[in-house]
Amino acid sequence: MLTFTLRRLSLFIFTMLVLTLLSFSLSFLFPGDTVINHSGQINASAAELAHLNQVYQMDKSIFYQYGAYLTHILNGDFGQSMASQSPISNEIIKLLPATIELSLVALLIAMLVGIPLGFIAAIRHNKTSDNVILSLAMLGYSIPVFWLGLLAILVFSIGLGWLPSAGQISLLFEIEFVTGIQFFDILLSDSPYKWQAFRDASAHMILPACVIALAPATIFIRLSRASMIDVLAASYIRAARAKGLSFQQIIFRHAIRNALIQIIRHVGLQFANLVTIAMVTEVIFSWPGIGRWLIDSIYQRDYTAIQSGLLVLSCFIFIVHILTDFIYAALNPLARGNKHGS
Amino acid sequence: MAVLTMNFNSIFSLAIAAFVSLLTGCNEGNKLSLSERSIIYCSEGSPETFNPQLSTSGTTSDATAKQLYNSLIVYKGKSNTLGPSLAKSWHVTRDGKKITFYLRQDVSFHQTSYFTPTRLFNADDVLFSFNRILDKKHAFHHVSGNQYPFFQSVKFSELVEKVEKINDFTIRFILKRNDSSFLANLATDYAVILSEEYGQILQEKNAEHEIDIFPIGTGPFKLKDYRVGSLIRFYRHESYWQEKAKIEQLVYDISPSKTSRLTKLLAKECDVSSYPIAHAKIAERSDLQLESITSLNVGYFAFNTKKEPFNNKMVRQAISLAINKQALIETVYQGQAAWAKSILPETSWAYDKNTPELGYDPVRAKSLLEVAGYPQGFTMDIWAMPVQRAYNPNAVTMAKLIQADLKKIGVTVKIVSYEWSTFLRRLSQGEHQSFLLGWTADHPDPDNFFTPILSCSASELGNNRTFWCNKEYDQLLQKALKTTNMSKRKGYYAKAMAIINEEMPLLPIAHSKRFQARGTDVEGDILSNFGGISFYNAAKKTITNEAKSIVLPEIADKASN
Numbered sequence: 001m002l003t004f005t006l007r008r009l010s011l012f013i014f015t016m017l018v019l020t021l022l023s024f025s026l027s028f029l030f031p032g033d034t035v036i037n038h039s040g041q042i043n044a045s046a047a048e049l050a051h052l053n054q055v056y057q058m059d060k061s062i063f064y065q066y067g068a069y070l071t072h073i074l075n076g077d078f079g080q081s082m083a084s085q086s087p088i089s090n091e092i093i094k095l096l097p098a099t100i101e102l103s104l105v106a107l108l109i110a111m112l113v114g115i116p117l118g119f120i121a122a123i124r125h126n127k128t129s130d131n132v133i134l135s136l137a138m139l140g141y142s143i144p145v146f147w148l149g150l151l152a153i154l155v156f157s158i159g160l161g162w163l164p165s166a167g168q169i170s171l172l173f174e175i176e177f178v179t180g181i182q183f184f185d186i187l188l189s190d191s192p193y194k195w196q197a198f199r200d201a202s203a204h205m206i207l208p209a210c211v212i213a214l215a216p217a218t219i220f221i222r223l224s225r226a227s228m229i230d231v232l233a234a235s236y237i238r239a240a241r242a243k244g245l246s247f248q249q250i251i252f253r254h255a256i257r258n259a260l261i262q263i264i265r266h267v268g269l270q271f272a273n274l275v276t277i278a279m280v281t282e283v284i285f286s287w288p289g290i291g292r293w294l295i296d297s298i299y300q301r302d303y304t305a306i307q308s309g310l311l312v313l314s315c316f317i318f319i320v321h322i323l324t325d326f327i328y329a330a331l332n333p334l335a336r337g338n339k340h341g342s
Numbered sequence: 343m344a345v346l347t348m349n350f351n352s353i354f355s356l357a358i359a360a361f362v363s364l365l366t367g368c369n370e371g372n373k374l375s376l377s378e379r380s381i382i383y384c385s386e387g388s389p390e391t392f393n394p395q396l397s398t399s400g401t402t403s404d405a406t407a408k409q410l411y412n413s414l415i416v417y418k419g420k421s422n423t424l425g426p427s428l429a430k431s432w433h434v435t436r437d438g439k440k441i442t443f444y445l446r447q448d449v450s451f452h453q454t455s456y457f458t459p460t461r462l463f464n465a466d467d468v469l470f471s472f473n474r475i476l477d478k479k480h481a482f483h484h485v486s487g488n489q490y491p492f493f494q495s496v497k498f499s500e501l502v503e504k505v506e507k508i509n510d511f512t513i514r515f516i517l518k519r520n521d522s523s524f525l526a527n528l529a530t531d532y533a534v535i536l537s538e539e540y541g542q543i544l545q546e547k548n549a550e551h552e553i554d555i556f557p558i559g560t561g562p563f564k565l566k567d568y569r570v571g572s573l574i575r576f577y578r579h580e581s582y583w584q585e586k587a588k589i590e591q592l593v594y595d596i597s598p599s600k601t602s603r604l605t606k607l608l609a610k611e612c613d614v615s616s617y618p619i620a621h622a623k624i625a626e627r628s629d630l631q632l633e634s635i636t637s638l639n640v641g642y643f644a645f646n647t648k649k650e651p652f653n654n655k656m657v658r659q660a661i662s663l664a665i666n667k668q669a670l671i672e673t674v675y676q677g678q679a680a681w682a683k684s685i686l687p688e689t690s691w692a693y694d695k696n697t698p699e700l701g702y703d704p705v706r707a708k709s710l711l712e713v714a715g716y717p718q719g720f721t722m723d724i725w726a727m728p729v730q731r732a733y734n735p736n737a738v739t740m741a742k743l744i745q746a747d748l749k750k751i752g753v754t755v756k757i758v759s760y761e762w763s764t765f766l767r768r769l770s771q772g773e774h775q776s777f778l779l780g781w782t783a784d785h786p787d788p789d790n791f792f793t794p795i796l797s798c799s800a801s802e803l804g805n806n807r808t809f810w811c812n813k814e815y816d817q818l819l820q821k822a823l824k825t826t827n828m829s830k831r832k833g834y835y836a837k838a839m840a841i842i843n844e845e846m847p848l849l850p851i852a853h854s855k856r857f858q859a860r861g862t863d864v865e866g867d868i869l870s871n872f873g874g875i876s877f878y879n880a881a882k883k884t885i886t887n888e889a890k891s892i893v894l895p896e897i898a899d900k901a902s903n
Contacts, residue, residue: 157609165609166602171573171593172380174566193376286602 040304097180114220122228268324407531438520526787644848719752733780810847
């Protein structure tokens with residue numbers, strides 16, 4: 001397990017180095033002065049500019065420059081946003097939790113819906129229900145998310161009036177920022193309207209989370225179906241059946257567990273996909289997350305924000321990857337022996 | 343195995359039950375939910391400042407003036423006559439140069455997280471508020487950019503000689519000359535009263551600029567929270583000098599996108615929405631209502647009276663007779679504007695119903711042209727403004743319609759349009775024959791229409807681009823400004839309107855309307871004919887007196903934090 005951990009850690013460090021190198025090079029590729037792209041201080045006076053040039057070691061070779069850039073990032077200094085002139089780290093700390101919250105809920109929905117459906121399809125392999133589930137998955141996978149989001153607003157917010165269309169919570173509720181995860185903040189707050197706020201936040205969550213969940217859910221359907229078919233074809237299942245175990249016993253005790261392990265490997269992979277979808281969805285549902293902020297930054301040509309936002313987002317996705325790897329390894333002893341990092 | 347699945351099932355159902363109870367069960371505590379005591383307003387933009395003295399933008403005065411502040415006097419009732427507010431009464435000397443205000447003695451300022459007043463409103467606050475604008479040496483005069491656009495446009499500092507404190511609750515304005523629009527200016531959204539005590543505290547803290555960012559006023563609401571580009575949160579001012587506002591919380595949801603305002607309105611995330619689109623869609627919903635008021639503006643078609651052939655009154659009349667105004671209103675304004683009978687909108691108190699109007703009569707137009715000496719018609723140009731304004735949403739289309747109308751009486755029209763600043767410059771140089779333009783009033787005093795658009799002095803300055811100068815008309819305006827007798831003024835303005843419609847230097851076309859949409863559960867007037875909106879009288883229908891007394895202490899506690 002130790003080698004496994006070290007392996008993952010070195011992988012993490014090297015990937016982060018490559019990522020920072022990429023984001024460092026963006027400052028040169030974006031139009032404008034490199035040091036201003038680094039720091040985001042567009043209105044810097046001559047003295048401030050000289051100071052910036054010094055701290056980013058712009059007079060020295062490119063390696064020193066990269067080192068200085070890395071030091072800033074490791075100290076949590078991403079520069080300031082060109083548009084709002086406030087520190088990017090502050091903005092990210094405020095916005096990232098909202099994205100994490102939305103993505104996690106969406107992931108949960110995708111798994112809770114997708115995996116059981118996939119299992120059912122595998123158990124009923126080549127029967128009508130299998131075909132129906134597969135065609136639905138195909139359909140769901142082909143629907144573009146921006147269209148689905150607008151359609152959901154049209155039907156559920158405007159037409160039926162069941163669910164709100166924008167934001168994280170009704171503006172009437174004043175929830176203090178503690179963790180940034182809205183549900184925790186509501187539970188931590190001492191507002192007399194806690195439960196009203198909780199209800200309201202849940203109602204705001206449903207539409208965007210479901211819209212994001214659709215595409216990953218269809219992938220989970222296909223993944224879990226494939227892995228379940230594999231497992232059911234394995235010889236130990238045949239042996240169990242020969243021993244006279246009931247169908248339920250075979251499925252719940254043996255098949256599901258083994259099939260799930262294969263799926264967990266893919267959760268990390270799906271998470272990257274999900275965050276991409278979440279960025280578009282955040283714009284549609286005016287969700288105050290990092291995706292919307294990043295897209296706004298692109299509109300506003302806020303290079304410093306784009307660069308740091310990408311870095312933080314990819315770092316976040318990579319951490320999720322590694323975490324799922326650990327979970328997989330913890331669940332599957334075979335994976336720990338794997339000599340080559342996957 | 344069965345046990346295991348049972349376990350799964352029971353845990354699952356437990357979790358579901360717990361979740362459902364979270365969602366529904368705990369809601370019994372508050373009889374009246376927060377949303378029934380609050381109003382969310384979808385506004386079209388962020389205010390530039392929280393002090394309406396500093397800006398004439400409609401968005402700013404909507405968000406600040408009538409919510410946070412009071413003025414000394416206000417416009418009251420349907421006829422828009424002046425009434426008391428922070429001043430209980432006032433007295434104007436016979437020469438009109440000294441105006442004394444007797445102030446209320448029971449007015450308290452907002453208590454917020456950043457300021458706690460120790461005294462009630464008095465004459466020092468009035469002195470402070472107006473000297474900030476008038477006195478160049480005032481400690482706050484140069485704070486926040488030294489721009490007081492409304493007061494500069496009415497030449498306030500040239501009019502007021504000084505403001506005197508007679509005693510703690512009496513204040514006197516001494517004017518350099520008699521001007522009956524002075525009181526009207528004091529009743530606008532811009533002439534608000536700030537707190538002198540708060541100013542002093544800020545001065546001690548060396549944070550003068552905060553006076554316009556963290557506002558303190560006497561109005562029915564106080565500022566709780568403002569996030570740029572996102573929201574403004576107001577709480578009710580619990581010790582307001584009049585009856586308290588009916589709602590406890592007012593939130594401005596800043597949504598610059600028209601479609602997102604519509605979506606939020608339809609999805610009930612806003613109770614009230616500013617400038618809605620898709621009027622037909624809103625009108626067909628039974629749970630929403632659309633309302634409108636005629637704004638104090640006018641869109642007009644005007645002639646260069648210095649140029650051939652429009653120096654001839656009969657030609658101007660003929661052209662005016664040939665224009666189908668109704669068609670213009672229906673096409674260009676989509677029917678959402680009021681027919682302009684004169685340059686003054688019907689909502690003004692000085693409007694006279696009996697103003698004669700030429701009307702639409704192409705046959706008479708043709709014969710008038712013949713009398714004027716143009717039986718074969720002529721060629722003219724129309725300058726159409728290139729930008730969209732409330733008073734004329736599409737001048738080029740309007741010019742095309744007029745072109746078609748005039749063709750019927752044998753007049754050929756060329757449409758001319760330049761980039762906006764070039765357009766205005768060339769207009770003031772008088773290069774045009776006729777043009778489409780408009781005017782939005784700064785304050786409801788009728789003089790604000792007559793003098794800037796058509797007076798001789800305006801024609802010299804280039805603002806009156808008809809270059810029409812009528813001595814009789816100008817004398818009427820002078821007389822109207824010198825008297826404070828309302829019915830006399832009304833008489834003078836009625837005569838002035840009659841002169842315009844006879845001489846026809848311009849043809850008034852329409853007064854545009856301002857629209858607002860709201861849920862049917864919101865009651866009380868919000869829009870007013872001029873100036874910003876006010877939520878003071880707005881309420882949700884479900885609020886009852888009984889429920890009010892239950893919930894009051896709670897929010898009062900919160901508000902004082």
